[in-house]
Amino acid sequence: MQVKEAVIERRSGVALWRQIADRMRREIGEAALGGDGRMPPETALAERFGVNRHTVRTAIAALVQEGVLRAEQGRGTFVEGRKRLAYPIRSRTRFSEGLAGQSRGLAADLLDHATEKAAADVAKALHLSPGAPVIRLETLSHADGRPVSRARSWFDAERFAGMAEAFAQTRSITASFREFGLADYLRHSTVVTARHAEAGDLKDLRLSPGAIVLVTTAINVDTRGKPVQYSETRFAADRIELHIPGSEAQ
Amino acid sequence: MQVKEAVIERRSGVALWRQIADRMRREIGEAALGGDGRMPPETALAERFGVNRHTVRTAIAALVQEGVLRAEQGRGTFVEGRKRLAYPIRSRTRFSEGLAGQSRGLAADLLDHATEKAAADVAKALHLSPGAPVIRLETLSHADGRPVSRARSWFDAERFAGMAEAFAQTRSITASFREFGLADYLRHSTVVTARHAEAGDLKDLRLSPGAIVLVTTAINVDTRGKPVQYSETRFAADRIELHIPGSEAQ
DNA sequence: TTAATTTGTCTATTGTTCTAGACAATTAAA
DNA sequence: TTTAATTGTCTAGAACAATAGACAAATTAA
Incomplete structure (x- = not known):
């Protein structure tokens, strides 16, 4: 019974x-x-x-x-829904490569962009002076037609002038960096938290109120260790799991 | 206005x-x-x-x-509440060392333990045959008097016979391993997800319904690469953030 | 075709949540 | 002491959530 x-x-x-x-x-x-x-x-x-x-x-x-x-x-x-996709976080973390093989129809859209003055946390992460010009990108990524993550990224506006246009064309951070002569970059640090999705993310990620987002705050650096990207990404927690390999496997 | x-x-x-x-x-x-x-x-x-x-x-x-x-x-x-504690996930991830310096009154309680037959996922993670005897520990960790995480760990019952008693006495996985002659171990892999807390965790972690838990599923291995511990830990998402350093910092 | 199973729609009733307003109790500043 | 600011308690009604029951509509199996 x-x-x-x-x-x-x-x-x-x-x-x-x-x-x-x-x-x-x-x-x-x-x-x-x-x-x-x-x-x-x-x-x-x-x-x-x-x-x-x-x-x-x-x-x-x-x-x-x-x-x-x-x-x-x-x-x-x-x-109807499928299993959670595995998103690997490793030294060379690349969005599209990470999900390749698990899904088709990977796409990243540029929702918005602006050049602004760096706030304290952004400046610190990018090793810039507070108030220095930075480019902010607001992006939305899909896999298999379902929205998967919503990211906000900052770049040094001096070194990466035209980043928004490059991303709009290539639809990839990795490819955009390549246009600036940056062939390789490394994940310096990642902080993971979880919280309830906010109104904007509910809409963009097509979630219902009360849904959970996994939030990663990450810094990418070039091969000389200089920060090139600071980003906060919200993943729909019921569609993604983060995979962190041990150091020997990296 | x-x-x-x-x-x-x-x-x-x-x-x-x-x-x-x-x-x-x-x-x-x-x-x-x-x-x-x-x-x-x-x-x-x-x-x-x-x-x-x-x-x-x-x-x-x-x-x-x-x-x-x-x-x-x-x-x-x-x-009254304090800031979120940073929980580092790195090659040598140790619960108490990770939070040391950020909080006082670190403590781990053994809520329950049992020797049972390994389910498929446990057997696979520990490189044992399905049905092999394993020891399961149910633990609850506090920092500054607030419950922080609730973990379920499995160990090979043959190699670590008496693990529950060792943990009850030392209140530390690291110290318990030492009693079995295992001086060092490494984090092999970590999978992070987030979900709403279940009834039992709501009670143990003193959360209110709708609260979020960060869930890590991890495998620890000895220095020869043999799995020694498989665990699922639920962290109160509003009290903890997971920090994942890049590989060069490990 | 008939019957059984399952989702879809409707009405009515009860309990919980939210609003609105009034006023008491406590503390700190004028 | 008086006043202002703030939290605590109470009542009543409106909006929303949950229960209960009945029956319609579509599909599948007998």
């Missing part, structure tokens, strides 16, 4: 349907639910979570909206 | 007070709010978030409960 699980909390400030949606999304990712591509019927899910069928339906509707599930009247509900 | 920010979403399945609590927790962590140790008055916060004062009060009550804030009638509301 299927016993009701006591994992859903009431009065928590998070609606039951959202808790159920979050849980189903995770279990689908682990193939613990809908592993054969087919979800259990709504009535079975409702019994399992100890809620009304309508509450489960609201959760399913949210996952359909996200593209994780697809519901067909009379047939059932099916899994 | 302070203009209302449109960052709080209604009908999202996440109560406004919880969205506001999550946002304030983050801004406090970044010192963007209460940087001087003192929070703006409730009326000002209510206006800023475009909600009723009572809604802000509910959010503050949740953060008081978490130990992030302290409210004093007539005086104001003050920041």
